[in-house]
Amino acid sequence: MMLPVFVAILVCLGYIYRSFKPPPPRICGVPNGPPVTSPRIKLSDGRHLAYRESGVDRANANYKIIVVHGFNSSKDMEFPVSKDLIEDLGIYFLSFDRAGYGESDPHPSRTVKSEAYDIQELADKLKIGPKFFVLGVSLGGYSIYSCLKYIPHRLAGAVLVVPFVSYWWTRVPRNILNKALELMPKNDQWTFKVAHYAPWLLYWWLTQKLFTSSSMISRTSALSSDRDLAIQKKRSEHPRPGMEKVRQQGDHECLHRDMIAGFATWEFDPTELENPFAEGEGSVHMWQAMEDRVIPREINQYISQKLPWIKYHEVPHYGHLLNADEHKCEEIIKALLVE
Secondary structure (H helix, E strand, O other), rough: HHHHHHHHHHHHHHHHHHHOOOOOOOOOOOOOOOOOOOOOEOOOOOOEEEEEEEEEEEHHHHHHEEEHHHHHOOOOOOOOOOOOHHHHHEEEEEEEEOOOOOOOOOOOOOOOHHHHHHHHHHHHHHHOOOOOEEEEEHHHHHHOOOOHHHHHEEEEEEEEEOOOOOOOOOOOOOOHHHHHHHHHHHHHHHHHHHHHHHHHHHHHHHHHOOOOHHHHHOOOOOHHHHHHHHHHHHHHHOOOOOHHHHHOHHHHHHHHHHHHHHOOOOOOOOHHOOOOOOOOOOOOEEEEEEEEEOOOHHHHHHHHHOOEEEEEEOOOOOOOOOOOHHHHHHHHHHHHOOO
């Protein structure tokens, strides 16, 4: 009588273990893994970063900008700037797949801090010079905060576009963080809490089928403005080349680890950052879309007030997909480089 019970318990434990344990990544370039189709550099820890260059030739550029993509995106993300503006100003763009995305190797120990050093090593391997600009979109914004903290001496300027916020930053008043979090759908609130308090549970939480756990992953309309919905419809009809590779190494290696790093306890708070351009030799900008339902603006407004050296831009009538609009992208670039 005890044997069937014991077997049933073992079966249940095995099922629970498999449900909590992420599958191994499908690493690019290894047997049975996706092929490597993009140029890559090898980092000092042995990982590879895939990258994409655009704009004017690297050697002849007046401005070199490293573009950091956001959640569920890649180096092939949309950031449209006209050829005329690129050639007039002499802009070189370098974008890359962050760890685990696209064709860049996963980084099981990725943190906010490791993002800055990946960017610095990418710049050094490609010899783009002692200083460069950085531009981060959405969740890629935490990489820009990392650069401002850990490698400010390498920056010529920085831009945060609809930037990520954490609800566990230590120097932002708790009432502001709580109020902003309450604006999010309940399922997303719980997802952010799991990523922060129980990251070991996040894989199961985001893959269970009982209920929708993340509006961003399921692509529901809960967090989309009317303008965002129109952009999403257009993208679905005309997919951008390369975007089909975003999650090819496994959702856990890109999406889940990205959330865990962003919502972890940081070593610093954004409001503690010091102005890297106290002599006026560069600038830092933050662009907040007023119709953005993904990033509550109250937190970014507070940060901009605490750090008046950040040039804060509020953009009415736009949602989270601000970077899909060429006119606004050109405005962002001009503010960074020539104003």
